[in-house]
Amino acid sequence: MKQVLIAKPESANLIAFLQDINKFGTVEKGYQQALFWYPSIQLAFQSLFLLPLILLALSVHNFAQRKGYGLISLMSWHLLVIFFIPLILKIFEFLQVGALFQFLFEIVSAILGGLLFLINYLYILLIPLIGFGIIKLFQKFVFNSKLQAANRVQKSSCIKCAKKIKPHDSYCPHCGYYQYVECQHCHNLTYKHLPYCKQCGHSQDMSNW
Numbered sequence: 001m002k003q004v005l006i007a008k009p010e011s012a013n014l015i016a017f018l019q020d021i022n023k024f025g026t027v028e029k030g031y032q033q034a035l036f037w038y039p040s041i042q043l044a045f046q047s048l049f050l051l052p053l054i055l056l057a058l059s060v061h062n063f064a065q066r067k068g069y070g071l072i073s074l075m076s077w078h079l080l081v082i083f084f085i086p087l088i089l090k091i092f093e094f095l096q097v098g099a100l101f102q103f104l105f106e107i108v109s110a111i112l113g114g115l116l117f118l119i120n121y122l123y124i125l126l127i128p129l130i131g132f133g134i135i136k137l138f139q140k141f142v143f144n145s146k147l148q149a150a151n152r153v154q155k156s157s158c159i160k161c162a163k164k165i166k167p168h169d170s171y172c173p174h175c176g177y178y179q180y181v182e183c184q185h186c187h188n189l190t191y192k193h194l195p196y197c198k199q200c201g202h203s204q205d206m207s208n209w
Contacts (some may be wrong), residue, residue, distance in 0.1 A: 046090045053083045066161040066175070081135055088134075149193035159192055 005011055018024055057080040064073035112118045149159050158165050158172035159179055165172055170179060170189075180189040185202035196203055 043090045046087060050083055050087045054080060054087070057083055062162070066163070068175070077138075078135075081131070081138060085131070085134065145193050146195065149191065153191050153194065 006015070057076050061073055061076040061080060064070075064076060108122065112122075148162075152159050152162050156165060156167055157163060158174060158177055160177035161172060161175040163172065163174040165174075165179075171177065172179065179192065181192045181204075182188070183190045183197040183199060183202060184205060186197060186200040188197070188199040190197040190199060190204070194204070
């Protein structure tokens with residue numbers, strides 16, 4: 001069967017091509033270049049598809065927060081996280097983190113004795129945990145009320161709806177939100193959601209707000 005296979009014209013052409021250093025070297029060089037650029041091209045197309053969805057979800061979330069639409073705000077926030085997950089995975093792939101995942105997969109397989117159903121159950125457990133971790137990360141750094149309040153105060157904007165107001169306005173003329181709270185130390189008015197009083201500098205207990 002080996003002799004019959006080698007005798008076929010297609011096999012003879014393939015063997016001749018592999019033995020031709022110039023032709024095979026050209027193809028190998030092109031393959032290595034394509035292999036190098038392929039993750040970048042994938043990331044670019046994935047970003048081209050996902051970034052408009054991310055911006056749309058973020059716009060809907062900000063609009064819902066300004067208008068006080070709690071359910072729409074919650075739904076758009078979860079959609080934002082969902083849209084970020086494949087983009088983050090592509091970034092990991094672009095950074096060649098896949099080799100680390102393959103190494104961890106081999107370790108887990110060795111620990112579980114190569115039982116694929118146990119490995120799949122472990123993946124089912126890890127996926128919601130990773131999603132929960134991403135949600136907590138967004139809550140801490142992206143949708144943190146303290147950071148949002150600090151940025152809006154610096155821009156002379158309403159702490160709740162982020163629209164422009166005058167520096168000494170107690171109530172927002174756009175949404176009616178009261179901007180101040182009584183300091184627990186000096187009893188003067190200070191900004192809500194900020195950790196220190198603007199009058200005496202004393203730290204504020206924001207757990208009651």
